[in-house]
Amino acid sequence: MNSLAVIVLAAGDGTRMKSARPKVLHQIAHQPMLRHVLDAVAPLRPQRTLVVIGREMAAVAAAAAPAETVVQAPPLGTGHAVKTALAALGEFAGDVLVLVGDAALITTETLASLIAERRRAPQAAVAVLGMRPPDPGAYGRLVLATDGSLEAIIEAREASPGQRAITLCNSGVIVFEGRYAPDLVDAIGNKNAKREYYLTDVVAIARKRGLLCRTIEASAEELLGVNSRPELAVAEATMQQRLRAKHMAAGVTLIDPTTVYFSADTAIGRDTVIEPSVVFGPGVRVGEGVEIRAMSHITGATIGDGAIVGPFARLRPGTELGPRVHVGNFVELKAVRLGEGSKANHLTYIGDAVVGREVNIGAGTITCNYDGFLKHETRIEDGAFIGSNAALVAPVTIGANAIVGAGSVITRDVPADALALGRGEQVEKPGAARALRARGAEAKRQRAKGKERSKV
Ligand code: UD1
Numbered sequence: 001m002n003s004l005a006v007i008v009l010a011a012g013d014g015t016r017m018k019s020a021r022p023k024v025l026h027q028i029a030h031q032p033m034l035r036h037v038l039d040a041v042a043p044l045r046p047q048r049t050l051v052v053i054g055r056e057m058a059a060v061a062a063a064a065a066p067a068e069t070v071v072q073a074p075p076l077g078t079g080h081a082v083k084t085a086l087a088a089l090g091e092f093a094g095d096v097l098v099l100v101g102d103a104a105l106i107t108t109e110t111l112a113s114l115i116a117e118r119r120r121a122p123q124a125a126v127a128v129l130g131m132r133p134p135d136p137g138a139y140g141r142l143v144l145a146t147d148g149s150l151e152a153i154i155e156a157r158e159a160s161p162g163q164r165a166i167t168l169c170n171s172g173v174i175v176f177e178g179r180y181a182p183d184l185v186d187a188i189g190n191k192n193a194k195r196e197y198y199l200t201d202v203v204a205i206a207r208k209r210g211l212l213c214r215t216i217e218a219s220a221e222e223l224l225g226v227n228s229r230p231e232l233a234v235a236e237a238t239m240q241q242r243l244r245a246k247h248m249a250a251g252v253t254l255i256d257p258t259t260v261y262f263s264a265d266t267a268i269g270r271d272t273v274i275e276p277s278v279v280f281g282p283g284v285r286v287g288e289g290v291e292i293r294a295m296s297h298i299t300g301a302t303i304g305d306g307a308i309v310g311p312f313a314r315l316r317p318g319t320e321l322g323p324r325v326h327v328g329n330f331v332e333l334k335a336v337r338l339g340e341g342s343k344a345n346h347l348t349y350i351g352d353a354v355v356g357r358e359v360n361i362g363a364g365t366i367t368c369n370y371d372g373f374l375k376h377e378t379r380i381e382d383g384a385f386i387g388s389n390a391a392l393v394a395p396v397t398i399g400a401n402a403i404v405g406a407g408s409v410i411t412r413d414v415p416a417d418a419l420a421l422g423r424g425e426q427v428e429k430p431g432a433a434r435a436l437r438a439r440g441a442e443a444k445r446q447r448a449k450g451k452e453r454s455k456v
C-alpha cells in the first residue's frame with residue numbers, strides 16, 4: 001500500500017480579506033474553509049495530516065483538530081511553510097500532498113487523480129494540479145515542455161509578458177514523492193519580487209536535477225483560491241449549487257433551487273419539499289416527507305417526518321419537532337420539543353419548553369421564559385389546548401388535556417383536565433352603548449356651537 005502525508009498551508013495573514021479573523025476560518029456554507037479542505041482530504045486516509053498555522057492562531061488549530069498543527073513564524077512564503085511542515089513530518093517515503101487552505105472547493109476525487117498521476121509510470125517527483133481560470137490574474141503560470149511534462153511554475157509577478165499570456169495556472173495543490181521533498185524544498189531561495197520562499201520554485205529545481213514533473217487539469221471553479229471577499233462570495237455560490245444538486249439527487253424537491261441556502265451539514269430526508277427562499281443554518285436535520293414552506297429560517301433544529309413548517313417560520317437552536325407537527329407563519333421556536341401531531345400555526349413564540357403530543361397552541365401564544373435575569377421552563381402536557389393570545393409565565397406547567405382560555409395570563413400550574421382562565425371578567429350593561437353615543441354626540445354639538453360664537 002502507498003502511504004500518504006498531507007500538508008495544508010494556513011499560516012498566511014490573508015491581508016486581502018481585510019479581516020480580524022484568519023482567512024481559513026472564513027466560512028463557506030457555515031463551515032470554515034479549512035474544514036472543507038480537511039473533509040476533502042480525509043477519505044484518502046493519510047497517515048499524517050499537518051496544518052501549517054501562524055503565531056497566535058489558536059482558533060485555527062482548534063478548527064484543524066484532530067489534525068496536527070505546525071507553527072510557521074514568521075510566514076516567509078509557501079516554500080518556507082512546507083519546509084517547516086516537512087521538518088515536523090521527518091523522513092517520509094510515500095506521497096506528500098500539499099494543499100492551500102484557501103482553495104476550499106477541492107474534491108476528494110480530484111486529489112485522488114492528482115496522486116494517481118504522480119504515481120503513474122514513469123513516476124514523477126512532483127505533480128501539480130493545473131486549471132484554466134477565465135481570468136488567470138495573480139495565479140502562478142505553468143510552463144510546459146514540448147513533451148507535455150511540467151518545466152516550471154512562474155509566479156504572476158515574476159512572469160514576462162509572454163509567460164503571463166499562458167492560460168494554464170497553478171491551483172496551489174502539489175504532490176511530491178516524499179523522498180525528494182526535503183531536498184527540493186531546501187533549495188528554494190527568496191530572490192524575487194516579494195522576498196518570499198515560493199513553493200512553486202520546486203518544479204524548476206526538480207527539472208534541473210533531471211527529475212520528472214507532471215500536471216493534470218481540473219475545473220477552475222473547483223480550484224478557486226479565496227483571497228478576498230468577492231472570491232469568498234463566488235466560492236459560496238459554487239458550494240450552494242453543489243449542495244442543492246446533492247439534496248435533489250437524494251430525493252428532495254426544491255421548487256426554486258437557487259433561492260434555497262444550505263449549510264454543509266444540513267441533512268434532509270427524501271420526499272421532503274422545500275419551497276422558495278428558505279435558509280438552513282448549521283445543525284439542521286429534516287426527516288422524510290416534510291414540507292418547508294417559503295421564507296423560513298431554520299438553525300440547529302430537528303424536524304420529524306411529515307411535519308409542515310412555515311411559511312415565515314423561524315426555528316432556532318434546540319428546536320425538536322416530532323412527526324406531523326405543524327408550525328405556521330410568524331412562529332418562532334427556541335430550545336423547545338414539540339411532540340407528535342402538535343400544532344402552533346400562527347404568530348407565536350415558544351422558548352425553553354417541552355410540549356407533549358397533540359397539543360394545540362393558539363394564535364399569539366407567548367411563553368414568557370425570561371424574567372430579565374434567568375430563563376425558565378414551560379411544560380405543556382399531551383392534548384392540552386392553549387387559547388389565542390395566552391401568556392404562559394414560566395416556570396409553569398399546563399397539565400394533560402387542560403384548556404387555557406384565550407387571552408389568559410397563566411402564572412400558576414394548571415392541573416390536568418382543568419379549564420384555566422386568567423383574565424378580567426366580562427361585564428355587559430344593557431343599553432349603555434346607546435346612552436354613551438348620545439352623550440358623545442351632544443358634547444360634540446356643544447363644542448361646535450362654542451366655536452361659532454368665538455368667530456363673531
Ligand atoms: C499561491 C501560489 C500560486 C497559485 C495560488 C493558487 C505560491 C508562491 N503561489 O499564490 O502559484 O496560483 O496559490 O491559489 O505558492 N501560506 C502559509 N505561509 C506563508 C504564506 C502562505 O502557510 O508563508 C498559506 C496561506 O495561508 C494560504 C496558502 O499558503 O492558505 C497560499 O498563500 P497565498 O498567499 O494565498 O498564495 P497566492 O498568492 O494565492
Ligand code: CA
Pocket residue numbers: 100102225226227
Ligand atoms: Ca491564495
